[in-house]
Amino acid sequence: MDKNNERECNEDLIRERRKCNFNIEELTNIVDGGKARTARRREIQRLLINDPEFLDEIPQDYMSHEDRYSNELRKSAHLMQKLADQESGHDIHQDIGALTGILKDGNPLMVHLSMFIPAILGQANSEQQEKWLGRSLRNEIIGTYAQTELGHGTFVRGLETRATYDPTVEEFVLHTPTITATKWWPGGLGKTCNYCVVMAQLYTQGRCYGPHPFIVQLRDEETHRSLPGITLGEIGPRLGLNSNDNGFLKFENHRIPRTNMLMKHSQVLKDGTYVKPLHNKLSYGTMMLVRVGIVGACSRSLQYAVTIATRYSAVRHQSEIVPGQPEPQILDYQTQQYKVIPQIASVFALIFSARSLSKIQSSVTAKLKDGNTDLLPELHSLSSGLKALSSSDASWGVEVCRLACGGHGYLASSNLPRTYTGTTCAITYEGENTVLLLQVARYLIKSYRSIGKETGASSVSYLADQTSLASSSSSFSNKALVQAFKLSALSLVAEAEARLQKLCDMGQEFYHAWNYCSVLLLKCAEAHTRYYICEKYEQTVDSLKASEGVKNVLQSLCRLYLIYHITLTHGDFLKCGALTPRNIAVLEGEMCDLLAVLRPQAVSIVDAFDIPDELLGSTLGCWDGNVYQRLYDEALKSPLNKTDVPDAYYKYLLPLMKSSL
Ligand SMILES: CCCCCCCCC/C=C/C(=O)SCCNC(=O)CCNC(=O)[C@H](O)C(C)(C)COP(=O)(O)OP(=O)(O)OC[C@H]1O[C@@H](n2cnc3c(N)ncnc32)[C@H](O)[C@@H]1OP(=O)(O)O
Ligand SMILES: Cc1cc2nc3c(=O)[nH]c(=O)nc-3n(C[C@H](O)[C@H](O)[C@H](O)COP(=O)(O)OP(=O)(O)OC[C@H]3O[C@@H](n4cnc5c(N)ncnc54)[C@H](O)[C@@H]3O)c2cc1C
Numbered sequence: 033m034d035k036n037n038e039r040e041c042n043e044d045l046i047r048e049r050r051k052c053n054f055n056i057e058e059l060t061n062i063v064d065g066g067k068a069r070t071a072r073r074r075e076i077q078r079l080l081i082n083d084p085e086f087l088d089e090i091p092q093d094y095m096s097h098e099d100r101y102s103n104e105l106r107k108s109a110h111l112m113q114k115l116a117d118q119e120s121g122h123d124i125h126q127d128i129g130a131l132t133g134i135l136k137d138g139n140p141l142m143v144h145l146s147m148f149i150p151a152i153l154g155q156a157n158s159e160q161q162e163k164w165l166g167r168s169l170r171n172e173i174i175g176t177y178a179q180t181e182l183g184h185g186t187f188v189r190g191l192e193t194r195a196t197y198d199p200t201v202e203e204f205v206l207h208t209p210t211i212t213a214t215k216w217w218p219g220g221l222g223k224t225c226n227y228c229v230v231m232a233q234l235y236t237q238g239r240c241y242g243p244h245p246f247i248v249q250l251r252d253e254e255t256h257r258s259l260p261g262i263t264l265g266e267i268g269p270r271l272g273l274n275s276n277d278n279g280f281l282k283f284e285n286h287r288i289p290r291t292n293m294l295m296k297h298s299q300v301l302k303d304g305t306y307v308k309p310l311h312n313k314l315s316y317g318t319m320m321l322v323r324v325g326i327v328g329a330c331s332r333s334l335q336y337a338v339t340i341a342t343r344y345s346a347v348r349h350q351s352e353i354v355p356g357q358p359e360p361q362i363l364d365y366q367t368q369q370y371k372v373i374p375q376i377a378s379v380f381a382l383i384f385s386a387r388s389l390s391k392i393q394s395s396v397t398a399k400l401k402d403g404n405t406d407l408l409p410e411l412h413s414l415s416s417g418l419k420a421l422s423s424s425d426a427s428w429g430v431e432v433c434r435l436a437c438g439g440h441g442y443l444a445s446s447n448l449p450r451t452y453t454g455t456t457c458a459i460t461y462e463g464e465n466t467v468l469l470l471q472v473a474r475y476l477i478k479s480y481r482s483i484g485k486e487t488g489a490s491s492v493s494y495l496a497d498q499t500s501l502a503s504s505s506s507s508f509s510n511k512a513l514v515q516a517f518k519l520s521a522l523s524l525v526a527e528a529e530a531r532l533q534k535l536c537d538m539g540q541e542f543y544h545a546w547n548y549c550s551v552l553l554l555k556c557a558e559a560h561t562r563y564y565i566c567e568k569y570e571q572t573v574d575s576l577k578a579s580e581g582v583k584n585v586l587q588s589l590c591r592l593y594l595i596y597h598i599t600l601t602h603g604d605f606l607k608c609g610a611l612t613p614r615n616i617a618v619l620e621g622e623m624c625d626l627l628a629v630l631r632p633q634a635v636s637i638v639d640a641f642d643i644p645d646e647l648l649g650s651t652l653g654c655w656d657g658n659v660y661q662r663l664y665d666e667a668l669k670s671p672l673n674k675t676d677v678p679d680a681y682y683k684y685l686l687p688l689m690k691s692s693l
Contacts, residue, residue, distance in 0.1 A: 035655060042657025044361055045635060048346050052636035054581030059640035062578065062586075063335075063383060070642075076115075076130040081646040085110045092136055093444045094671055097269060101140065104275030105224065108141040112171050128325075132332045133647030137450055138273030141174065143219035146325065148175030151229040151318040155245045155294035164247060168227075173253070175227040176218040177318060178281055179243075183212025186467045188231065188316070191243050193283065195293070197236040199304040202290040204246065206232060206283040214282050217461075221279025222266030226251035228281070229294065229318075236304045244315055245294040250281070261286035272453020311405040313412070320412060322462050323419035324386075324393050330426035331382035333455040337448060338375045339638040340653030341433035344440070345372055346635050347657040363634065369627040371436040375429040376630075376637055377593040380586065382422050384572040385565045389418050410489040413475035416468035417561030423458035424465055430455050437652055440659075445666040447650035470550060472557035476525050477532065491564055494518050495525060508619070510570045510587070513594040516610040517566045520601070521559040523608030528552045559604060566594055585633055592626045595619045 038046050057070075064070040080086055086107055092100055111134065128145070152165050167173045184190040192213035195204040208214055215221070221228065227249050234244040250262055258264045263282040270278065293300055297309035297317075309315070345363035353360050362368045396411045434441040434448040441448045459465050479492040497518075528549055535545035546553070573586045598605055599620055605611040611619075630637075645654050651662040672678060 040656050040658075042347050042659075044346050045343065045655075045657040048632070048635035049639070051632040053633065054585050054636070055579055056636055056640045058579060058582050059585070059637065060642045062576070062582070063380075063641060065387065072127065073130040074642075076127055077644055077647065079114065080111070080131070080134045081644055083110075083114070086134055088136070091444070091666070091669055092275070094669070097274065100137070100275045101223070101277055104135060104137065105140050107135055108139045111135070112141065116170075129328060129332055132329075133336065133643070133649060136275065136649070137454070138219070138276030140220045140224040140276050141171075142276065143176045144168070144171075144174050144225065146322055147177035147318055148225075148227070148229055150321050151177055151245060151294070152247070154317045154321060155229070155296050155315065156247070157294075157296045160247070160291070160294060160296075164227075173227045174220065174225050175229060175247075176220045176225045176279075177231075178215040178218040178221060178228045179231040180215065180217045181212060182214045182216045182280075183210075185217070186464055188243050191231060191233060193230065193232040195230075195232040195234050195244065195246055197234070197290065197300050197304050198287075199302065201287075202302055203287045204290065204293060206230065206246070206248065206286045206288060208282040208284070214280050216267060216280050217278050218281070219273075219276050219278055221250075221281055222264065222277035223279070224277055225279075226253060226256060230281075231315075234293070234300070234306070236300050236306050239306070241298075241306050241308075242312075242315075244298065245318075246288060247292050247294060248286070248288055259286070271456070272450060273457060310403055311408055313408065314400075314405075316412075319462055320415050321393070323415040323468075324389050326458050326462060327382060327386040327389055327418045327422040330422040330455065330458060331379055331386060333451055334375060334379050334382065334426045334429045335638075335641040336643060336648060336650075336653075337430040337433035337451050338372060338379060339641055339643055339648060340446060340448060340451075340650045341372050341436045341441075342376065342634050342638045343654070343657060344437050344652040344659060347659050348438075350438075363631065366624060366627060368436060369631050369634075371432050373627055373630050373634060374592060374596045375432060376634065377589040377596065378425055378429055379641070380589055381565050381569050381593050382426065385418055385568045386422070387572075388568045389414055407489065409475060410491060413472050414491055414561075414564070416463060417472040417557060417564065419458075419462060420465040420468045420472075421558065421561045421565065423455070427452065427456040427459055440652055440663065443651070443663070443666075445651040445663065447648065447653070466554065469554050469557035469561075472560060473528070473550075473553035476556055476560055477529055477553075480525050480529050492560075494563075495522060497522065508615075510574070510591055510594060513591075513598065514563070514566050514570045516598065516605055517559070517563040517594075519608050519610035520604045521556070521563045523610075524552070524556045524559050524604060528556050555604070559601070562597055562601075566597070569593060585630075585637060588626055588630055589637075592623065592630065595623045595626070599623060 061067050061070050064073055088103060092103070095103060111131070149165070149168050152161060152168060156164065164173070168175060179188065179191070181191055181193065183192065192209055193215065194207045194209060196207070197204055215230070218228065227247065230246050230248050231243045232246055234241045249259060250264060251258055261284045263284070265280050266277045267280055290300060290302065297314040299307040301307065342363070345368055346361050348362045349359040350362050351359060353364060363372070392411060392414060396407045399407060430448065430452045434452060437446060437448060440446055444450065476492065476495070479489065480495045483496045531549050531552065532545050535548060536542055540548070569590050573583070573590045576583060576586065578586070598611070599616070602611070602616045606613065606616065648654070651666055652659055654662060667673070
């Protein structure tokens with residue numbers, strides 16, 4: 033599609049684009065993280081979308097379960113090959129965002145890239161990396177991360193798969209003792225992978241040392257058949273991601289060499305002596321890494337959904353605002369703006385907090401290299417909180433975008449259903465959100481109770497700011513609103529701690545008191561993480577060196593985000609005295625003004641996300657707005673339209689209709 037050729041474009045979209053009052057390319061660079069990154073993303077995307085190998089012969093929704101898998105594996109393999117062939121050599125891990133949309137519904141190689149290779153990097157010592165890293169990067173071996181079992185996903189300490197060390201032959205014996213110990217869910221495990229990292233309870237010298245990672249060959253490298261002692265299969269259809277082969281795995285006293293235990297952090301020596309790690313949660317490092325990546329991935333899903341919903345809202349006309357006048361664009365309804373525009377604001381919130389989290393992760397990783405684990409709890413808390421809020425915000429945001437598109441949003445060809453199922457899974461995987469938020473709450477209560485002790489953890493330093501509860505601001509700059517989020521979080525933490533303490537003082541065991549307060553604790557964790565996101569949003573926009581137009585747009589989006597979230601949880605702000613009922617009413621009014629200010633820029637802002645039609649894959653969100661023709665053309669692809677009268681009519685309907693004659 034030639035974006036300069038207005039003749040092929042829907043007139044409403046042409047008018048919308050003419051209203052643009054900022055530099056789109058500049059905003060695109062901010063979204064990508066700099067000019068160079070924009071150029072690189074475009075280069076990769078051009079490489080992919082001009083390649084006919086990535087086209088599907090028929091829409092995936094009409095394929096059988098087997099064909100979907102096979103078709104996606106074909107494209108995944110081609111993608112890996114193609115990226116490997118480039119002379120410039122793409123760092124697929126760094127450029128993973130550029131690939132969004134090219135593979136449609138669960139890539140069988142995804143966990144190889146996002147967890148197996150990172151597990152080797154983060155958990156294997158240098159000799160082990162020498163043995164497996166190069167091979168896995170060259171795709172000579174394909175792996176997955178097999179942790180979850182039928183009986184346990186969340187409670188990692190409860191895993192049942194055993195790795196028992198046998199010093200006589202220097203081997204571990206992997207065994208699945210019960211049906212509930214069957215590994216269940218790992219992406220690519222069913223049919224694709226020939227290796228995996230298995231999390232299993234380590235037994236040596238008669239003692240259990242908890243879950244540890246082991247690298248295990250699953251299939252013969254020549255024939256791809258499962259090795260003796262190993263049972264593998266696929267777990268069946270899911271809500272989404274059905275092109276992946278999420279699998280199951282059982283071990284029957286399967287032996288692996290001692291050196292297959294990933295030994296960067298803890299070791300089992302030849303005689304069976306266990307050497308413990310610097311920090312006993314270092315073996316959870318792969319999960320933490322992926323949680324950080326999920327924040328960015330969620331912002332991308334939301335970019336897709338909101339691009340579709342905004343363009344469609346500009347093209348679609350329905351009903352009337354002024355009786356008797358022409359039907360307006362649905363984007364002119366304030367209620368429609370309230371659905372779509374806060375989701376645009378949310379995209380930037382997620383982008384900026386993902387970047388901030390990545391920076392913290394890099395510095396923690398650097399410190400770990402020097403043996404310093406002091407900031408690991410801080411990173412665990414932040415990555416857990418941001419993974420949880422980004423996945424739930426993005427899932428809800430995508431669903432709102434679907435609702436904003438009315439009936440057509442329910443069609444597969446809108447690409448909103450698949451965007452939703454591909455986002456909501458992130459609420460569950462890599463740590464179910466409630467569980468992760470309770471980890472954040474644990475950290476908050478602990479930090480609150482250790483006020484006065486220097487921990488170096490900056491995200492919770494505000495908990496020591498006891499005076500701020502009394503000094504709520506009356507001015508409403510963005511900074512003042514962020515301050516209100518801080519007061520709300522602090523007051524919830526104080527309330528939860530007091531409630532916990534009271535129950536304990538009344539004689540309840542701490543664990544029961546914790547469970548009894550967990551709804552409130554969840555709220556604390558959400559408020560704390562929301563405050564973090566708001567603070568990063570405000571700081572990033574405030575310090576941004578950008579043209580006036582771009583800065584104005586981002587200031588308005590940031591302000592909308594702050595006010596939107598205050599109105600959603602206004603009870604918490606009222607309860608702690610950070611805001612008065614009158615303040616809330618004024619802010620609600622201002623939110624409507626902001627919707628009106630941003631409305632004329634909405635199409636241009638989503639244009640700045642710069643998602644090519646080929647990747648957006650949506651009849652409703654296409655650049656040229658030629659929505660109705662595309663909907664009609666897609667409908668014609670239904671196999672039921674091959675004949676006027678389907679066979680099923682003769683088999684079932686005709687006999688029924690004639691049965692009473
Ligand atoms: C690119 C995009 C791709 C996107 C695409 C990616 C594809 C992904 C495909 C999906 C893959 C998967 O799902 S893989 C499977 C993922 N599974 C999970 O995430 C399981 C979630 N569960 C867990 O992580 C754990 O079990 C958890 C809930 C944290 C509880 O662990 P424990 O019971 O061992 O610990 P607790 O007793 O609760 O806490 C003890 C202490 O340990 C601390 N602690 C716990 N975890 C910690 C950690 N990681 N680092 C530091 N400290 C930690 C706590 O804060 C406590 O500190 P103190 O308070 O100081 O004592
Ligand atoms: C699409 C997809 C891909 C996946 N890929 C992989 C993979 O590649 N590798 C892998 O190993 N795993 C994978 N998983 C598994 C995933 O990591 C787990 O499903 C996830 O960690 C949740 O665990 P669970 O299923 O045991 O849920 P459960 O823990 O059984 O959760 C059920 C309910 O119990 C609640 N609950 C549980 N514990 C607590 C608690 N302590 N406090 C309060 N409430 C609690 C939860 O909040 C939830 O409401 C995948 C899952 C999905 C859906």
